[in-house]
Amino acid sequence: MTYDPQKHHRRSVRLRNYDYSFPGAYYVTICVNHRKCLLGIVINDEVILNGAGKMVEYWWNEIARKFPLVDLDEHIVMPNHIHGIIKIVDRRHREKELFHQGKSRDQISEALIHLPARCEALSEIIKWFKTMTTNAYINGVKEQQWQHFNRHFWQMRYYEHVIKGLKEFLEIRRYMRLNPKRWSLNRKK
Numbered sequence: 257m258t259y260d261p262q263k264h265h266r267r268s269v270r271l272r273n274y275d276y277s278f279p280g281a282y283y284v285t286i287c288v289n290h291r292k293c294l295l296g297i298v299i300n301d302e303v304i305l306n307g308a309g310k311m312v313e314y315w316w317n318e319i320a321r322k323f324p325l326v327d328l329d330e331h332i333v334m335p336n337h338i339h340g341i342i343k344i345v346d347r348r349h350r351e352k353e354l355f356h357q358g359k360s361r362d363q364i365s366e367a368l369i370h371l372p373a374r375c376e377a378l379s380e381i382i383k384w385f386k387t388m389t390t391n392a393y394i395n396g397v398k399e400q401q402w403q404h405f406n407r408h409f410w411q412m413r414y415y416e417h418v419i420k421g422l423k424e425f426l427e428i429r430r431y432m433r434l435n436p437k438r439w440s441l442n443r444k445k
Contacts, residue, residue: 276378279346281329281419283428284382285339289408293335294393301437308393308402309333315388316340322384325350325375332432334439339432341419344375378416386410 276282288294295309305313313333319342320328331340350371354364390409396402419425 276416277344277375279344279349279375281425282342282344282378283339283417283419284342284378285337285415286382286386287337287411287414289405289411291336292403292405294403294405294409295333295338296335298335298436298439301440303332303334303436303439305333306402307400308396309335311392311396312338312389315385315392318388319381319385323376323381324371326381330429330432332435334435339435341425341428342378342381344378346374347371382414382416 295312296303296305298304303309313331316331316333316338317328320326325345325347327343327345329341329343331338347368351364351368354367359367386409393402393405393409397404417428419428
């Protein structure tokens with residue numbers, strides 16, 4: 257099929273001219289392709305992760321290890337998606353953390369040598385996460401008989417939102433915490 261811009265266009269949800277490597281807090285939602293429930297189940301408003309869900313949670317937590325200018329806040333793995341807050345920080349933030357930990361000037365200087373000048377863009381962070389989890393899921397299909405998926409483990413796109421203040425930050429945290437309860441309510445309809 258040839259590309260037809262009249263038929264094959266996707267409206268971007270990204271902010272035009274916004275630098276997604278800029279320090280700030282980002283709310284992210286990534287859905288399993290076709291919204292298949294491959295990561296667990298919800299029972300009595302509680303998420304019970306299966307092996308695949310635990311694997312996704314493991315790789316989510318690895319994001320901060322892979323990207324030294326990233327801090328992770330709350331997240332929740334649901335049966336067919338993950339919500340999380342990714343905070344991108346700058347080198348000054350890391351320097352202040354080391355100072356408050358009582359590190360010496362030499363220790364701070366040594367730690368800063370290993371930090372990149374700036375963080376990768378959010379899209380690169382999500383791309384890495386999707387790659388790692390897809391590869392791990394494929395291994396789980398082969399070695400642990402996890403359910404097969406069709407072509408892509410994750411949907412091609414993901415949702416992100418730049419968090420613009422404490423009130424919004426707290427609302428998003430609350431939304432994630434209530435997600436299992438809403439899951440049950442939505443399924444009963």
